[in-house]
Structure formats: C-alpha cells, structure tokens
Amino acid sequence: MTAVDMRAREGESAVLSVRGLAKSFGGLKAINDVSFDAAPHQVTAMIGPNGAGKTTVFNLVTNILSKDAGQISFLGRDLAGLSAIGIAELGLIRTFQSARVFPGMTALENVMVGGHRLARHSAASQTLWLWGARDEERRLRRRAEEMLELVGLLPFADTHATELPMGVQKLLEVVRALMAQPKLLCLDEPAAGLNDTETEGLANLLRAIRTLGIPVLIVEHNMGLVMNVADHIVVIDSGNLIAAGTPAEIQKNARVIEAYLGREEGEGHAAT
C-alpha cells in the first residue's frame, strides 16, 4: 500500500521530495533509506516513536546535519550544499523543537524578524531614514500586528518574548516563521510542552495555514493533533519509513500499531 501511495503522489509535483535519505552516527544507522514527499496545499505529518529519527530527518532536510546518502529537492531544486541561510532564502522555513524566540526582543519584534528575508530596502537606506525604507518598515509592522491578531497575541505585542508562557512562545515561533512567507513551513514538534487549550489553538492555526495554501511539514508526537490536521502522514520507526498514507489508513496500519504499542505474541494484529 505504501508503494502505491507513493506512486500516486508522485503524479502531482511535490513541494519537497526526499529520496533514499540515509545518515549514520558512528556505527548507528539513524536514518535508513527514507523517501517521502510533501505535497502542495497539504499538511504532511511525520510521526514515530521517541528516537525514531524524525528530528534527524528535519535537520538533514535543512542541512543542519549533513546526509550520508540520498537526494532532497525543494521546488525542483537540489538542496545539497546549501547553507541554512540559503535554504531559508528559497522559502523553506523551519521552527525548532524547543521554542527559540529571540530573547531581548518583544513579541512584535520577534514576528517582524520573520519578515526579514522579504525586506527590499538596504540597511543604508534605513540609516538615512529614506522614505521608502520607513514605509516598508511601517508595512512590516502592520503585517506583524495582523499576524499576532490572527492568533490572539496582539495584547502581548510589546511584552518581552521570553516572559511569555512556553505555549505562547511556541505559537509565536510559528507566527514568526509564517511572516517569512514560507513556500514550505517545517514545524518541529510545535505542540511539545503545550497544554490542551494551547494545542487546540495551534490546531486552529495550522488549519488556517492550510487554508492559506501554505504547505506544511510537521513532526509531532501529539497523535490527536496529527490525526486532526494532517492530510498525509509518514511514519518512521528506528530510522526506517514504515508507512505512509491518510490519517485513516495510518490508524489501521498494523506496522504502525506495532511500532507504537509493541507486539504481543500472536495478538499484534488484533489491537484495533
């Protein structure tokens, strides 16, 4: 079924396409021949038990780690050899597992940093207070405020980001990434450390992002959230891709259940 699914999806041109990805740490094969796609206008989720290698895949895709083998192409372009900055400039924007808001800056400023890669006016024109630069700055500020409004964080605009609760910080990081107008938004466990209310807020935001047509690749532990928002799910266990499909398909997949719940002798398949 996996193979069929892959072939079906190859028809539409994928935003991100990963083929034969492999990575070893010392003797340990962390990632072994992983291939998957992220389709346009869809939320693609990557799930798997702890230590399965999800974040490693993420770091390989964004070249924070260097891969041993495989090919990663984003919008038809090979990502090999690009720096983290180069990847971001292509429009592949990622967030981090632990909330990494910028300390020493307010929530609004944090979000405005997200818009950095789209700025057209040079630092020199900002130094000279040129009209165009100031106008761009105003527009950026307005857009950042709109973004905060969207997630209900506008009252916190002038609060120092690090003083916000952890859940809000993670939400802020997603909003900051959105400001960069990503062509693919990669979220690394955005719901980790969030309470139920905050997770619900995040789910709403993710649905809103999909409505905007921005494709999302999300690594997540929270099954409820994944089943709720994902269009397509890839499952990784011990560095291997073990399943891919729609949430409904994944929920019924025997290998996935085995990976998550472990196999009990003879009853492995009965547990649905």
Added chain:
Amino acid sequence: MLEFVQIAIGGLVVGSIYAVIALGFSLVYRVTGAINLSQGGFALVSAMIGYSFAVECGWPLVVAIPAAVAATVLIGAALAAFTFVPALARLSNANVLMLTAGILTMIEGFALVVWGSQPYAMPPFSGEQPIAFGAILVPTQAFWVFGATAACIAALWFLIARTKLGKALRACAENPAAAGLMGIDVPRMTLLAFGLATLIAAIAGVIVAPTTSLQFDTGRLFTISGFVAAAIGGIASFPGAIIGGLFLGLVTQLSTAYISSLFSTAISLLILLIVLIWRPQGLVQAGIARRQDTRDEVKAVGHAARLPANLGWPLAAFALLVAVLIPFVVTDNGIMSGLVIAAILFMTLMGLDVLMGYAGQVSLGQAGFMAIGGYTSGYLSINYDIAPLLSILAGIGVSLACALVLSLVTLRLRGLYLALATLAFGLLIDSCAIGFLDITGGPSGLVGLPSFSIGHFTFASPRAMYYLVLACDVVILVGLFGAMRSGFGRALKAIRSDQMAAAALGINTVRYKLAAFMISVTLASLAGSFYAFFFNFLAPEMVGTSRSLELVAMLIIGGESTLAGGLFGALLLTLLPVIFAPLAIYKTFASGALLVTSFLYLPQGLYGALVQILVRLTGSRGGVTREPRATNNQVRAS
C-alpha cells in the same frame, strides 16, 4: 651557545611564573567555565604587600611572605564572594570575563591609591650573589621560582586528583547542574576555586617580585602573560597551562634577546592568534570538554531600556539644546576639554554598542582601532602634510583593512574565544604602537600633530572642537538610531541571541556580524583620529588596552544596546576625574568598581535607570518593566 643557555634559563624562570598564573586561569575555567582576568592583579597585590611587610615594616621573610599571601587570599575570597560568585549565576561567560576585567581594574586602582605610581624593587630572598654552574650563572631567586612552581603544581595535582574535595571540584567542572543535584555546594566550590587560584597567583607574585620591578599596573602584565600562556596551551588543561607558560617564557626571552624587546610581546600575541585560528581549544586538548550550552548567551540578553516614543523626541531635543548651550556656561578649559574627550569617546562607544550591545560580539580591543586611525592620520598629516580630513579617511581605510584580516579569526569565534582574540589584537596593536618607533614615535608618542582643519578653518580651541565632534555625534546617533530600530537592528539582535534560529529565517549571520564590526571599526578609527588631532599628540597608553577596557566599562555603566547610553558612561568616567581633580588618583579604582557594580546591580546601566525614573515620574506607557496586559488564560488562540 652559552648565551643561549643563559637566556633559556631566564626564559624558564619567567615561564614558570606564567605557568603558575596560567594554572590559576585553568583552575577557575574548569570549575566555572569563566575566565578570571583578575589573576595577575592578585599576584601584584601579594608582591606589594610582601614588599611592605618585608622592607617597610622590616619583618623577616619567613613571616612577611606567608602573611602577604594570606592577606591576598583573604582579599581575593572576599572580592569573589561579593562579585564573581553572584555574577556567575546571572551573566554570560563573556560578561563574567569583562566583570573580572573590572575587578582587575579595581585592584590596580587600589594598588595605585595605596602604593602610588612609583616602581618598587623587592630584594631577592637569598642574596644577590648568583650560583655558578661552570660558566653559567643562575640567580638564586630562580631556584625559589622553580621550587614554588613545582610545589604549586604538585599540590594542585594532589588536591584535584587525590582528595574528595578535588572530586567535588571536578564534578562542578563537568556538569555544575548535576553536581548541584548531588549535594555539592556549587557556589562554595566556585569560591574555593577562585580562592585557590588567588593563592596560586599570590605565591607566584611574591616569589617573582625580586626578579622584576613592581608598579601598580604590573598586575596587568601578569594577567596578560598568564592568560596568553593558558590560551596557547589550552585553557581547560593543567598540563596545557604549564606547557603554554614555559613555551611563552622561552619565546619572549629569546625574541627579546635575538630580535627586539619591543616586539617580544607582539610575537607571543601573533602565536596566540595563530593558535586561535588553527585550534581554538589550545595546543593541549583537555581530556574532558566542558559542556558548552549552545545557547549560552541567553543568560546575557537582558531587556534594553527604551524610552516611550512620546518622551523620546522632546528629551532628545532638550538634550541637544543643553549640549549646544554648554560652552556658553562652562568657562573652565579643563572641563571643556573633558567634554570634548567624552564626546569623542562617545563616537567609539556608539560603534561598540552596535557591535556588543546589538550584535553581541564582545570586543576587548576596540581602542586598537582608535590607535590605527589616530596613528595613521597623525603620521600622514605630520610627514606628508595631508589635509586632516583626507588623513582621517586614510586612517579609516587602514583600520577597515586590519579589521577584515582580524575578522578572519573573529567571525569563527564566539563568546569567550572572541573576547580572547580581540584582547590579543588590542595588545598586539599596543606593542606595535610602542615598537614601530619610526611611525608612532614609540613609548614617548607621536608629537607635533596639527589641529583639525577643514580648508582654512582650524578647530584649534576646545570649543570649536566641541561643536565639531558634537555635530558628528548627532549625525552618527541619528543614523544608527534609524538603522537599529529597523530590520538591520532586529537582525543583529536576533543573531546576538540565537544564530541558528536567525539563519533559519534567512538572516545572513556572517554578513551582519561583519557589518556591525565594520561600523564599530569605522567609528573607533574616526574617534582615534579626532582624539589625536585634539591633543596634537598621541601616545600608546592613550589608545591602549586600558582604554579598551575603559570603553567596555563606559558602555556597561551607561547601558548596553541603547546607543545613547554610552554617553552617560563616557561623561561620568571622563568628567569626574576632571571635576574632582584631587581625587583623580581614585579614578582607576572607581571605574573598576563602577563596572562591577553596574554588571551586578544595574544591568541596564545608568540610561536604563534614568528611563525607569522618567517613566515612573511621567506615568507614561512603556519603559522597561512593563507587565503583560493580559493574563495567561486570556491568551487563547482564537
């Protein structure tokens, strides 16, 4: 050959002392992860106290030397308990390093107040008559130095490797958090490590005293040599410290003998810079790597004070009006000159703020660029009669070229190692300023500079210079203010706190760090040239490493990442000694004490404190300690 052996023995004597001081660096670094620059200060204090007890009070050496060491350790432990230990919990390692630079300045100031600025010579412990080995003469003090060094190394090794206390210290070194959970009192261990390092430094100081002349600022030389030795050898390794010390001692003595005494420091600093490029951890890698949290800087990033917009512009206009009117009120030439100096230094400080306050790049060698700018423009206008304005531009050009070369090193480094590299650069420029006699005039300085002039107008009087520098300051401040409140400033702040996250948003970290560096270098160079033209004279100590440390002190006291804050620091440290001239001897002590106090109790500097007061007085919105306007529960994503 005989001569070589003789020099090498001298090198080993000096090297042993470097090694012992380096050992102190290494010990504190391994237990706390911070560099303690006050090391050499304690060596000096111990030597000075030893001199007072032995020569002035006439105590026998058996009593005087242990008493001096004990007194120094007491002073060190007391200082550490109130400064170093609390600072470790609050400041980033790079800031702790600057705090200890403040402690060093304080100690120097203390020595200046107590012992004055004249040199002292301590008699050797066992008479002046050297011992002859064939044709080779070895001064008796050398045996004391070798013996004390060996004893220190053996005792330290025994303590660390063989005792329970040593185990606790090692646990703090490997993982302070886990050590704390295991019931080890980490602050006490920190204090103990600092005390031990002080003890080692005190022994080194008192033993080496007879071989060198002592002055209030000799401690700085001890610190620098020990620090360079530790950095070359590998700061986290005890054998590295010893090897580095002996190596440095040999290199400096041999190059003094065979090349020139003027360049011996320069050579050792070049070695250090090469080591930093080649393997930043030093020649000897420590068996265990100290855990370096990737986000070490989080602790450092405070909230910069900001004036609410409705107060900002009126206040700025008012301040400008006051600044313009000052020369009509102030008639005293000394104060007027002080104001010009403060305004010139403020130029450097704005650049330093962009570099340190915004981009988070520590620089302990900023005055080095003042020196390059000042000497270049001075040399050109004296020898080639080039118009001052052009010579300033030439100075900036040379500074930028040097900065580009330096950035090959600095762009790869962060935090502690960056501080180290910039300090080494500043010291290198120091020794070049003294060494290149033909260009800089050497220690006695470059004389006969013309006053600054544009066309036929000469800015000869302090008042004319004041308005010129004021105009430059205003233009620079307004420009940088525009840049820092926009995308450029935000990008720098983002890089300061989290390079990886900044890069993931497409911010070109290298380019921005380089830009911040170049801005700071341009302004430092410009200020250095103005400085030289204003005095019609430039000497190495006017733009040396003491100046670099003073600049950092001014910035911290004034308030980081505020741009305007530096002015308060510059005014305070420049004008106070002028206004209270009889108390000028306390200036060094005061600047060190103010730096330490600001780091610990005034994290936003004077500027931040003033903003807070203003905000409270006017009851206006904004400021530094604004509470969130909604509670946790109200923030629910809609």
